[in-house]
Amino acid sequence: xxxxxxxxxxxxxxxxxxxxxxxxxxxxxxxxxxxxxxxxxxxxxxxxxxxxxxxxxxxxxxxxxxxxxxxxxxxxxxxxxxxxxxxxxxxxxxxxxxxxxxxxxxxxxxxxxxxxxxxxxxxxxxxxxxxxxxxxxxxxxxxxxxxxxxxxxxxxxxxxxxxxxxxx
Amino acid sequence: xxxxxxxxxxxxxxxxxxxxxxxxxxxxxxxxxxxxxxxxxxxxxxxxxxxxxxxxxxxxxxxxxxxxxxxxxxxxxxxxxxxxxxxxxxxxxxxxxxxxxxxxxxxxxxxxxxxxxxxxxxxxxxxxxxxxxxxxxxxxxxxxxxxxxxxxxxxxxxxxxxxxxxxxxxxxxxxxxxxxxxxxxxxxxxxxxxxxxxxxxxxxxxxxxxxxxxxxxxxxxxxxxxxxxxxxxxxxxxxxxxxxxxxxxxxxxxxxxxxxxxxxxxxxxxxxxxxxxxxxxxxxxxxxxxxxxxxxxxxxxxxxxxxxxxxxxxxxxxxxxxxxxxxxxxxxxxxxxxxxxxxxxxxxxxxxxxxxxxxxxxxxxxxxxxxxxxxxxxxxxxxxxxxxxxxxxxxxxxxxxxxxxxxxxxxxxxxxxxxxxxxxxxxxxxxxxxxxxxxxxxxxxxxxxxxxxxxxxxxxxxxxxxxxxxxxxxxxxxxxxxxxxxxxxxxxxxxxxxxxxxxxxxxxx
Numbered sequence: 001x002x003x004x005x006x007x008x009x010x011x012x013x014x015x016x017x018x019x020x021x022x023x024x025x026x027x028x029x030x031x032x033x034x035x036x037x038x039x040x041x042x043x044x045x046x047x048x049x050x051x052x053x054x055x056x057x058x059x060x061x062x063x064x065x066x067x068x069x070x071x072x073x074x075x076x077x078x079x080x081x082x083x084x085x086x087x088x089x090x091x092x093x094x095x096x097x098x099x100x101x102x103x104x105x106x107x108x109x110x111x112x113x114x115x116x117x118x119x120x121x122x123x124x125x126x127x128x129x130x131x132x133x134x135x136x137x138x139x140x141x142x143x144x145x146x147x148x149x150x151x152x153x154x155x156x157x158x159x160x161x162x163x164x165x166x167x168x
Numbered sequence: 169x170x171x172x173x174x175x176x177x178x179x180x181x182x183x184x185x186x187x188x189x190x191x192x193x194x195x196x197x198x199x200x201x202x203x204x205x206x207x208x209x210x211x212x213x214x215x216x217x218x219x220x221x222x223x224x225x226x227x228x229x230x231x232x233x234x235x236x237x238x239x240x241x242x243x244x245x246x247x248x249x250x251x252x253x254x255x256x257x258x259x260x261x262x263x264x265x266x267x268x269x270x271x272x273x274x275x276x277x278x279x280x281x282x283x284x285x286x287x288x289x290x291x292x293x294x295x296x297x298x299x300x301x302x303x304x305x306x307x308x309x310x311x312x313x314x315x316x317x318x319x320x321x322x323x324x325x326x327x328x329x330x331x332x333x334x335x336x337x338x339x340x341x342x343x344x345x346x347x348x349x350x351x352x353x354x355x356x357x358x359x360x361x362x363x364x365x366x367x368x369x370x371x372x373x374x375x376x377x378x379x380x381x382x383x384x385x386x387x388x389x390x391x392x393x394x395x396x397x398x399x400x401x402x403x404x405x406x407x408x409x410x411x412x413x414x415x416x417x418x419x420x421x422x423x424x425x426x427x428x429x430x431x432x433x434x435x436x437x438x439x440x441x442x443x444x445x446x447x448x449x450x451x452x453x454x455x456x457x458x459x460x461x462x463x464x465x466x467x468x469x470x471x472x473x474x475x476x477x478x479x480x481x482x483x484x485x486x487x488x489x490x491x492x493x494x495x496x497x498x499x500x501x502x503x504x505x506x507x508x509x510x511x512x513x514x515x516x517x518x519x520x521x522x523x524x525x526x527x528x529x530x531x532x533x534x535x536x537x538x539x540x541x542x543x544x545x546x547x548x549x550x551x552x553x554x555x556x557x558x559x560x561x562x563x564x565x566x567x568x569x570x571x572x573x574x575x576x577x578x579x580x581x582x583x584x585x586x587x588x589x590x591x592x593x594x595x596x597x598x599x600x601x602x603x604x605x606x607x608x609x610x611x612x613x614x615x616x617x618x619x620x621x622x623x624x625x626x627x628x629x630x631x632x633x634x635x636x637x638x639x640x641x642x643x644x645x646x647x648x649x650x651x652x653x654x655x656x657x658x659x660x661x662x663x664x665x666x667x668x669x670x671x672x673x674x675x676x677x
Contacts, residue, residue, distance in 0.1 A: 003602070006601075010602055024362050024364065025361070028354070028359060028361060032632065034632065037624055037628055040356070040359050040361060041361065043350055043623075043624075044347050044350040044351075044362060047347045047350070048343075048347055050339065051340055051343045051347065054339050054340035055336075057336040058336050058340075061336065066665075067334060067603070069602055069603060076601065080397065084394065084397060085393060085394055088390055088393060088569070089390065089594055091569075092573070092590055093590070095573065096590060099583065099586075100583065104573075104577075111566060111569075111570070112566055115565070116562060116566065119562050120560060120562025120563065122560075122563070126563075134567065134570060142574060142578065146223050146578070148222075148581065149581075150574060151583060
């Protein structure tokens with residue numbers, strides 16, 4: 001897809017999202033309440049209407065070839081970009097999905113293992129040091145210092161001995 | 169004046185307390201690193217590291233974040249000079265002469281000039297801040313909800329008028345930020361609003377950090393990976409104490425442009441949307457204009473490094489002025505700082521000076537301390553920072569992603585927010601590729617609840633009469649300036665297009 005087409009597609013998608021937001025905010029009162037000002041839904045409704053107007057303006061400018069993007073026939077995403085950005089986005093997606101299943105700490109380890117060893121092709125010594133070191137640091141900072149428990153899902157029982165040490 | 173000096177003295181003492189001083193030093197080091205890493209700037213550092221400040225009291229937290237802000241401004245120059253890649257947009261102008269100096273073997277001279285000029289810029293701007301903040305806060309005490317709302321309209325208008333981006337796309341960015349801020353419980357009636365798919369996670373609204381970390385953490389990293397393809401090469405730097413002293417003595421070469429850049433940077437920094445990047449570019453332009461050898465600019469003139477560096481540091485302090493006194497952030501970084509203050513239970517604005525003088529003067533005192541600490545650390549550890557810059561992206565990127573994920577989880581402790589953050593990061597990256605500015609959305613999500621509250625309070629007090637915004641002089645002035653800020657660039661663009669259309673047929677004939 002070229003940058004030119006991407007701008008058109010994006011403007012249409014954002015216009016549809018704006019309409020969706022308008023419909024959603026119209027579930028509440030969007031009219032003027034005498035003596036009280038706007039209803040609860042009026043603020044987001046009119047802001048979304050403004051968003052729609054901006055998208056229509058962008059579409060108009062695209063048709064008239066005013067924006068630089070509307071004249072740009074380069075690829076929106078080159079193959080190299082798709083690989084480099086897609087790998088990162090895919091890895092984060094995996095990290096988040098895996099967090100629901102095996103908790104954050106073990107997901108972090110798999111994420112780091114993949115990124116450092118598979119993508120970065122670093123040595124096993126560095127890979128293992130970071131794969132273990134970073135989650136341990138995160139644990140100490142959040143669970144121990146900040147007292148913010150991070151999600152552990154089914155791996156929660158594995159942490160009981162550490163909790164015993166921390167809170168005894 | 170005596171009263172100000174007394175309060176400043178107390179603030180300085182507070183900044184030198186062991187915990188606060190340690191936070192300043194830590195903040196400066198992290199700021200220098202974040203600023204030096206290509207693609208990351210103060211805003212990314214502050215957004216990603218804000219959640220860890222819940223560990224310390226608000227005063228230490230704001231000192232830590234302000235020190236990151238300060239350090240990042242210094243740090244940006246390190247990568248601009250040694251890598252030829254600006255660490256942040258604020259250091260773009262530094263590349264113009266910094267890189268040629270490094271290539272010709274004078275990286276030490278450029279780095280020292282950047283550090284000294286940043287120090288001068290920081291010092292001048294902090295003095296200006298100390299002088300201007302109390303009277304402005306006193307003036308702002310006259311502000312009611314109508315004035316507050318008009319002032320926010322003005323802040324948004326500056327993004328449209330001075331941002332220099334595509335106008336419909338900038339307005340879209342502001343509006344989407346405001347809509348995202350409106351999700352959750354209605355502030356007046358308490359009714360649930362825009363709860364998509366009845367997902368309970370939307371009930372508590374969308375924390376500004378979710379958007380800020382998404383855009384400035386994940387989105388920015390994706391952008392940087394695309395731009396650099398993960399490849400950077402650093403220019404080696406060797407600095408000895410003798411060389412540093414010799415380079416510092418060269419300050420007389422650029423003291424004039426540095427002072428001018430500092431004053432300019434401070435005032436440009438106070439304008440929302442203008443900030444450090446245009447300030448540094450303007451300062452570079454002025455230095456070149458007033459130089460006796462303008463032709464040497466771009467080929468390695470040390471004034472070309474000093475002028476933008478002084479301006480971007482001064483602008484960072486300048487952008488804190490409206491944040492502290494009016495509750496209006498002067499830059500995306502201060503927007504996040506402002507959000508942090510709200511999380512800590514503080515209400516930014518003029519009352520902060522009377523209700524929490526310790527906090528305000530502690531922050532001001534910390535700026536003086538941070539400025540000096542940054543200079544020392546910067547000069548001593550430049551070679552170390554350069555080494556860290558050569559860290560492969562395959563180590564840096566996952567570390568930053570992890571900080572984003574845990575940072576996005578910490579404020580509300582729900583995975584719902586982490587998923588949203590990821591979504592915002594990816595969408596923000598895709599939008600940025602199409603020239604949609606993302607900074608206005610972050611400013612808007614922070615100011616959104618305040619803007620809606622002040623607008624609806626005004627309308628309730630006027631019994632629904634919108635003329636309240638035009639009847640009060642301060643409010644009317646803000647609205648008129650806002651309208652002018654929006655209309656002037658629209659008119660200029662229209663005129664430019666008309667002229668271009670006119671010249672096209674002439675050229676054809």
